[in-house]
Amino acid sequence: MTAQDIQRILTLDPCDSRLLADLCGHLDANLKLIERRLSVRIAARGNTFQINGQISAVDDAVQLIKHLYNESKNGTSLNTETVHLHLQESGIEQLSQPVSSDDAPVVIQTKKASIKPRGKNQQLYVKAIQACDINFGIGPAGTGKTYLAVACAVESLISNQVQRILLVRPAVEAGEKLGFLPGDLAQKIDPYLRPLYDALYEMLGVETVTKLIERNIIEIAPLAYMRGRTLNDSYIILDEAQNTTREQMKMFLTRIGFGSTAVITGDATQIDLPRGTPSGLVHVMKVLGDIEGISMTHFAAKDVVRHPLVQRIVEAYAAFDADNGPQR
Numbered sequence: 001m002t003a004q005d006i007q008r009i010l011t012l013d014p015c016d017s018r019l020l021a022d023l024c025g026h027l028d029a030n031l032k033l034i035e036r037r038l039s040v041r042i043a044a045r046g047n048t049f050q051i052n053g054q055i056s057a058v059d060d061a062v063q064l065i066k067h068l069y070n071e072s073k074n075g076t077s078l079n080t081e082t083v084h085l086h087l088q089e090s091g092i093e094q095l096s097q098p099v100s101s102d103d104a105p106v107v108i109q110t111k112k113a114s115i116k117p118r119g120k121n122q123q124l125y126v127k128a129i130q131a132c133d134i135n136f137g138i139g140p141a142g143t144g145k146t147y148l149a150v151a152c153a154v155e156s157l158i159s160n161q162v163q164r165i166l167l168v169r170p171a172v173e174a175g176e177k178l179g180f181l182p183g184d185l186a187q188k189i190d191p192y193l194r195p196l197y198d199a200l201y202e203m204l205g206v207e208t209v210t211k212l213i214e215r216n217i218i219e220i221a222p223l224a225y226m227r228g229r230t231l232n233d234s235y236i237i238l239d240e241a242q243n244t245t246r247e248q249m250k251m252f253l254t255r256i257g258f259g260s261t262a263v264i265t266g267d268a269t270q271i272d273l274p275r276g277t278p279s280g281l282v283h284v285m286k287v288l289g290d291i292e293g294i295s296m297t298h299f300a301a302k303d304v305v306r307h308p309l310v311q312r313i314v315e316a317y318a319a320f321d322a323d324n325g326p327q328r
Contacts, residue, residue, distance in 0.1 A: 008051045008058050012069050015047040022072045023065070030068070030083045034061055037087050085118055085305050106130075108151040110203035111158060115151045121303045122148060128295035129263060134256065136241075137265040138285065139299025140314040146239050149263040150199040153235040156261065157217070163233040164216070167196045168252070170223040170243045193220055196239065223248055232257035241266035241281045243273055249280030269321070 012020070024031050024044060031042050040053030040061045051061050064086060071086075072078055106126045108115040117126045122144055129135045129152045137145035156162045169192055200209045200218065212218040223244065238244070238252055241264045249264075256262050266281045273279060288294050301314040 004054060005052055006055050006058055008062055010049040010051060010062050010065060012047045012049070012066070016073075019069065019072045020044075020047055022078050023069050025078065025080065025083075029080050030078060033080050033083050034064060034087070037084075038064075108148070108155050109158075110151060110154045111208065112203050112205055115148070115203075117144070117148060118305055119303055121297065121299055122305075125297040125299075126152060128297055129261070132293055132295040133261055134253065134294045135261070135263045136281075136285070136294070136296040137263065137299065138268060138281070138296065140267055140269065140301060140304065142304040142314070143299035144303075144305055145265040145299065146195060146237070147199050149237045149265055150196060151203060152261075152263070153237060154200070154203045156235050162235045162259065162261065164219060164235070165212075166219045166221060166231065166234055166236045167193060168221050168223050168226060168236060168238045169193055169240050170248060193239070196220075196237070223252060226252055226255050229255055230257045231255050231260050233259040234261075236260060236262045238262070238264045239266075242268050242271045242279050244280035245273065246278055246280045246283045249284050253284075269317070 012023075025033075028044070031044060034040070035042055038053065038057045038061050040051055040057050042052075042061065042065075043050040049065060051058050051065075053061070068078055068083065068086060071082075076082065106117055106123055108117070108126065117123045125135075125137055125145070126148055129149065135149075137143075137149065139145060150167075153162075153165045157165055197209070204212070209218065213220070223238070234257070236256070241249070243266075244252065252264075253262070264281070264284075268279065268282050268285075271279045271282075285296065289296060301318065304314060
């Protein structure tokens with residue numbers, strides 16, 4: 001232990017061998033991951049943990065171990081993936097903050113799973129979706145914008161708050177040519193909606209999703225197919241909204257009818273529109289930013305809940321663009 005290092009002793013109650021085994025992981029895999037990511041050393045004996053390292057890292061480790069133990073007591077099965085998600089910077093910040101009654105955690109109930117938003121921004125995002133009819137989730141890939149929107153849509157459908165779900169995407173190529181793909185426009189765009197399908201399969205099951213699509217309760221549609229429609233009692237998700245034009249965004253937002261909820265997700269740093277075409281997402285943030293009843297949740301690199309390298313990649317691109325300007 002160096003002069004700058006400190007040592008903390010943490011005792012977890014109750015002393016439950018099953019919970020402690022779940023916390024430590026197979027061959028202490030969970031503890032080893034915490035050690036690597038926070039640069040601390042952890043020695044465990046029973047329900048007593050000795051943690052050595054820099055003071056801020058030790059404090060984070062203590063908070064994290066306490067939080068994970070409580071998660072295990074509440075029925076969450078811990079593994080290295082769960083620990084990784086809690087180790088995201090946003091998660092560590094959240095653990096050290098006092099929780100008020102207004103910050104009570106949100107849990108989304110679907111047919112196959114209960115989904116708990118992670119970190120403060122995801123919690124605020126879901127609460128905004130539940131409170132407002134039109135919602136924007138804006139930020140980099142891997143922050144859970146679309147996944148949580150689909151989860152909220154599924155929860156609303158199975159609780160009969162809406163009659164159907166519409167998944168919408170602009171037909172803009174990301175460096176590829178849709179024209180060379182077989183089929184009509186809906187079939188061409190179908191592969192681009194695969195993340196939405198995967199989320200639906202996870203929450204409802206493949207057989208249920210297939211039946212709901214056949215009955216048109218779940219509808220997959222290119223943005224161009226929305227013109228002229230009025231969507232009542234529906235849950236509408238517009239994904240990849242950074243690739244809408246100003247006119248398309250206005251058209252989409254004016255389709256919303258009574259009893260409907262709309263969630264618009266996008267990343268303003270990944271625009272695939274032709275050079276010189278303004279993004280409808282960037283424009284709408286300026287136009288509707290202060291309108292009552294419309295929520296806008298902005299995510300940052302610290303909210304990424306994928307592989308830790310994804311967060312570093314997002315930060316590196318943001319720093320490069322800040323120094324050199326976006327490269328289009």
